[in-house]
Amino acid sequence: MRIFGKVRHRPSASWRQATDRAFTLIGDGRYDDAGALLTRAADMEPWLSESWFNLALLHKFRHDWEQARAAGLRAVALLDRESGAPDWWNVGIAATALQDWPLARRAWQAYGLRVPGEGSPSGEPVGMDLGSAAVRLSPEGEAEVVWGRRLDPARIEVLSIPLPSSGRRWGEVVLHDGVPNGERITAAGPSYPVFDEIELWAPSPVPTWVVLLEAATEADRDALERLAADAGFAAEDWSSSVRLLCRTCSESRMPSDEGDGEHLDPHDHSEPGHPGPLGHRTAGSGSLWLPERECGIAAPAALVRGLLDGWVADSPDSREWRDLEEVC
Ligand SMILES: [Zn+2]
Numbered sequence: 213m214r215i216f217g218k219v220r221h222r223p224s225a226s227w228r229q230a231t232d233r234a235f236t237l238i239g240d241g242r243y244d245d246a247g248a249l250l251t252r253a254a255d256m257e258p259w260l261s262e263s264w265f266n267l268a269l270l271h272k273f274r275h276d277w278e279q280a281r282a283a284g285l286r287a288v289a290l291l292d293r294e295s296g297a298p299d300w301w302n303v304g305i306a307a308t309a310l311q312d313w314p315l316a317r318r319a320w321q322a323y324g325l326r327v328p329g330e331g332s333p334s335g336e337p338v339g340m341d342l343g344s345a346a347v348r349l350s351p352e353g354e355a356e357v358v359w360g361r362r363l364d365p366a367r368i369e370v371l372s373i374p375l376p377s378s379g380r381r382w383g384e385v386v387l388h389d390g391v392p393n394g395e396r397i398t399a400a401g402p403s404y405p406v407f408d409e410i411e412l413w414a415p416s417p418v419p420t421w422v423v424l425l426e427a428a429t430e431a432d433r434d435a436l437e438r439l440a441a442d443a444g445f446a447a448e449d450w451s452s453s454v455r456l457l458c459r460t461c462s463e464s465r466m467p468s469d470e471g472d473g474e475h476l477d478p479h480d481h482s483e484p485g486h487p488g489p490l491g492h493r494t495a496g497s498g499s500l501w502l503p504e505r506e507c508g509i510a511a512p513a514a515l516v517r518g519l520l521d522g523w524v525a526d527s528p529d530s531r532e533w534r535d536l537e538e539v540c
Pocket residue numbers: 457458459460461462485486487492
């Protein structure tokens with residue numbers, strides 16, 4: 213067929229068959245068998261960008277980044293569109309996983325994004341100013357949606373304090389997929405994408421603690437969160453910031469509160485089923501203030517007790533803490 217004077221070759225029926233079968237196998241987690249089929253498809257139609265795009269996708273699913281980069285580069289070399297190609301986005305993800313910063317920059321630019329300046333000395337793209345987003349940690353396991361700051365199109369720094377069950381930490385940097393899987397809308401208007409984590413990109417050295425607070429008022433609770441933030445770490449009142457959502461709701465458009473711009477609540481922890489017509493409990497909404505709060509703190513061991521004691525010392529009549537425990 214001809215499109216704008218360009219000859220476009222249609223892939224053969226056997227290419228389609230092998231490719232369709234491969235994606236069924238991928239759905240069943242049978243990556244090796246799928247890989248054999250997609251390799252055969254690429255042998256059949258090596259000039260077809262999709263052949264290499266599909267292989268790059270498979271290698272992404274397997275977190276085999278060297279191979280994902282190699283196949284992705286073959287895919288983009290055969291592209292006939294100027295920008296906006298998902299092929300380039302996947303090259304960007306693979307390059308970011310490998311810390312191949314020159315290629316990551318090239319990929320984002322080729323996709324059509326503006327990458328300011330030369331970045332850091334390593335060439336790492338910085339200053340892209342993509343704002344906040346949510347990321348679903350461990351999407352295949354005990355999933356938890358947390359908030360964070362986008363470092364670049366493929367990485368988010370986690371700014372919520374993940375629950376102990378997640379085994380994850382505040383301050384981690386997560387490599388995530390390009391297509392959002394869910395959305396959080398705020399009353400103020402802005403909406404934020406929810407991305408699925410692909411893998412942990414950089415661990416965090418800061419441990420997570422759980423503590424029981426007696427905080428007479430919300431302002432007392434806020435004071436602890438502020439003290440922790442001022443020290444360069446974080447405290448988060450899990451009693452109000454966490455809600456349970458079923459998978460379907462978590463992956464849809466859900467209302468969310470906008471916090472101080474850096475810290476958006478609530479984050480979502482997965483639960484098995486949708487709880488009937490009334491829907492999910494909205495964290496802390498419309499209920500009376502309960503002084504006892506279960507609070508997460510992300511801070512070094514040398515600092516956490518001093519932080520809590522300082523918080524109490526500022527208003528001993530309205531504040532208390534107990535049962536501090538390191539959980540992650
Ligand atoms: Zn639900």
